[in-house]
Structure formats: C-alpha cells, structure tokens
Amino acid sequence: MKKTMTxxxxxxxxxxxxxxxxxxxxxxKDKMFTHGNTVHDQHCNKCHTDKVYTRDNRFVKSLxxxxxxxxxxxxxxxxxxxxxxxxxxxxxxxxxxxKF
Numbered sequence: 001m002k003k004t005m006t007x008x009x010x011x012x013x014x015x016x017x018x019x020x021x022x023x024x025x026x027x028x029k030d031k032m033f034t035h036g037n038t039v040h041d042q043h044c045n046k047c048h049t050d051k052v053y054t055r056d057n058r059f060v061k062s063l064x065x066x067x068x069x070x071x072x073x074x075x076x077x078x079x080x081x082x083x084x085x086x087x088x089x090x091x092x093x094x095x096x097x098x099k100f
Contacts, residue, residue, distance in 0.1 A: 029091070035084075036092025043079045044089070053097040063100040066090055 052058070060066045067090050074081050081089075094100055 029095075032088045032091045033095055036088035036090070037096075039081065039085050040089050040092055043077065043081075044073065047073070047077065050097075053093060060098065063090075063094060063098075066094060066098055066100065 053060075060069050067086075070086055070090050070093070073079075074086060079085075
C-alpha cells in the first residue's frame with residue numbers, strides 16, 4: 001500500500017511538472033510573439049503592409065526563407081535589431097501568417 005501511494009505521488013509530481021514546463025514554454029512563446037509584433041509594427045510597416053504576407057504570389061515558402069527575408073529587410077533598412085529581435089519577428093510572422 002505504501003509503495004502504491006509513493007508511485008501515485010511520484011506520478012502526480014511528474015505530471016504536474018510537465019504542465020509547468022509546458023506553461024512556461026507557452027508563456028515564452030507568447031512573450032516572443034508580442035515582442036515580434038511590436039518590433040514588426042515599428043519597422044516593417046514603414047515599407048509595406050501586411051498584405052505582402054498574404055498575397056497569392058508570395059515567395060517565402062519555408063521557415064528558412066522567412067528568416068532570410070527578415071534578415072534581408074533588417075539589413076536593407078538598417079533596423080537596429082539584436083538577434084532576439086529578428087527571431088521574434090520571424091516567430092511573429094510565422095505564427096500569424098505563414099504557419100511553417
């Protein structure tokens with residue numbers, strides 16, 4: 001009986017910690033999405049609207065291509081971004097428009 005109780009408690013702790021890890025990962029993704037949205041709105045909308053992401057003939061067809069395009073735009077405009085800013089914009093665009 002004591003062994004069963006110990007196994008049950010151990011299982012509950014493992015399940016609980018799994019939910020905690022998932023919640024922390026989701027909070028980090030949400031934070032990155034929000035930051036990417038902010039950086040995008042401050043810089044990307046100066047050159048184009050969001051329609052560039054939804055047009056039928058868009059040429060970004062993979063996450064790698066999206067990352068390269070965001071870096072290209074950043075470099076062409078001289079946006080003062082850190083790597084985290086670029087990653088956040090890629091994450092935002094992928095979550096909102098591309099879904100790779």
